[in-house]
Amino acid sequence: MLFWIALPIAVASLVVIAVLFGRHWKELRLLDPTSIKEERMRQVRDKIINQRFGRIKSSTLAPVSSMAKRGALAGKTAFHAAYLKLIQLDRFYKQAKTPLVSIAPSMQDRIRSILDEARSLARDLKWADAERRYLEVLTFDNRNADAYKGLGSLYLKQRLYPQAKETFEFLVKAHMADDACYAGLADVADAEGDFAAEEQMRHKALELQPRRADRHAELADFYLARSQPGKAWPLAKRASDLEPKSVKYLLTAIDAAILTGNRLEARKRYDKLRLSSVDQQKLQSLKERIDAMPA
Numbered sequence: 001m002l003f004w005i006a007l008p009i010a011v012a013s014l015v016v017i018a019v020l021f022g023r024h025w026k027e028l029r030l031l032d033p034t035s036i037k038e039e040r041m042r043q044v045r046d047k048i049i050n051q052r053f054g055r056i057k058s059s060t061l062a063p064v065s066s067m068a069k070r071g072a073l074a075g076k077t078a079f080h081a082a083y084l085k086l087i088q089l090d091r092f093y094k095q096a097k098t099p100l101v102s103i104a105p106s107m108q109d110r111i112r113s114i115l116d117e118a119r120s121l122a123r124d125l126k127w128a129d130a131e132r133r134y135l136e137v138l139t140f141d142n143r144n145a146d147a148y149k150g151l152g153s154l155y156l157k158q159r160l161y162p163q164a165k166e167t168f169e170f171l172v173k174a175h176m177a178d179d180a181c182y183a184g185l186a187d188v189a190d191a192e193g194d195f196a197a198e199e200q201m202r203h204k205a206l207e208l209q210p211r212r213a214d215r216h217a218e219l220a221d222f223y224l225a226r227s228q229p230g231k232a233w234p235l236a237k238r239a240s241d242l243e244p245k246s247v248k249y250l251l252t253a254i255d256a257a258i259l260t261g262n263r264l265e266a267r268k269r270y271d272k273l274r275l276s277s278v279d280q281q282k283l284q285s286l287k288e289r290i291d292a293m294p295a
Contacts, residue, residue, distance in 0.1 A: 008217065014026050028156040037161040041175050047142070047272060053283065062174040068147040099161055107140060110140070111137050111141060111144065114133050114136055114137050115133075115134075115137060115144075115146055115147065115150070117133050118130045118133035118134045118137070118150055121133060122150065122153070122154060122157075127154055127157070127158055130150070130153065130154055131154055134147045134150045134151045134154070135147075135151075137196070144164075144175070145171060145178075148167055148170065148176070149171065149178075149181060151165035152165050152168045152171070152181070152184050153162050153180075153184065155167060156184055156187055156188070159191070159193050160204070161188050161192065162183060164188055165185065165186075165188045168181050168182075168184045168185045168188070168292065169185070172185075174218040178208060179205040179206070179208040179212065179215060180205075180207075181206075182201045182205035182208065182231060183201070183202070183205040183215070183218065184206040185197075185201045186198045186201035186202045186205065186218070186222075186234075189201055195209075195222075195226070198222065199219075199222060202218055202219045202222055205218070206219055211221075211242065213238075213239040213240075213242035213246065213249055214239070214244075216235045216238045216239035216242070216247070217235070217236065217249050217252055219232075220232040220233075220235035220236040220239060220252055220256060221252060223235070224236075224252070224255065224256060224259070229256050229259035229260045230260060232252075232256045232259075233253075233257060233260045233262065235256075236249070236252045236253040236255070236256040236257075237253055237256070237257075237265070239252065239253070240252070240253040244254070244272065245276075245277050246279060247277075249275065250269050250272060250273045250276070251273070251278075253265070253269050254266050254269045254270055254273065254286055256292075257269065258286075258289050258290065258293065261293065263290065263293040263294065263295065264289050266293065267290055270283075270286055270290055273286070
């Protein structure tokens with residue numbers, strides 16, 4: 001019963017509300033900012049401006065970001081390159097200390113055989129074939145000092161001085177140089193006319209092998225060629241004492257003794273020289289020079 005009484009009242013209320021809503025629609029629209037044209041335009045304008053600033057910001061920061069990324073990538077690349085270089089240097093150092101340790105025994109024998117063959121070819125003046133053998137060794141062991149020394153000697157004998165110098169200097173930088181290497185550099189310096197460098201290299205060769213007569217004799221010849229018999233004599237004497245049967249060293253010692261006025265030493269070595277197979281003309285020439293010296 002109550003339902004049927006309340007229903008007409010509810011329907012009448014809804015009708016009244018609808019009439020009121022329709023009459024005041026324009027006023028109600030003012031309560032919604034999006035319904036105002038100016039407000040809608042402002043919002044669109046703000047959106048466009050914000051989007052433009054966003055693009056400007058993005059385009060401005062993009063190169064910086066790209067540069068940062070490239071810088072980071074370059075940094076990583078440089079770090080990895082340095083790390084790999086360090087590993088290579090460590091391996092290089094270890095191999096320099098024991099160059100044949102990592103090579104199988106059979107390969108070591110093969111390398112020695114090729115080196116012997118290369119030396120034999122060099123003695124026969126077969127330069128090209130000897131060079132190929134030495135280079136073949138380096139394909140197996142790129143730190144083989146004997147192969148580099150052989151190549152340097154080959155180039156020196158062929159008067160290929162730039163190649164010889166480069167080869168010997170590599171051995172020096174790699175801490176694999178011996179007296180023969182410095183003697184080779186001295187010969188190159190002599191060919192280039194750099195006598196200061198030649199003297200230095202010959203002294204280094206002698207320091208490494210003070211018991212080798214040829215190193216003393218080479219330095220003695222250097223001083224004799226530059227009219228310094230006072231420096232040449234002790235070196236020539238030492239060479240002759242180390243190898244008393246060597247005609248070459250006896251001749252050098254006699255020459256140095258005569259030039260320094262040491263008649264006693266000159267005569268003593270001349271007497272030894274007479275027992276060798278030196279031609280008589282040479283002996284006569286030396287005798288005359290010694291006889292002409294003050295007693």
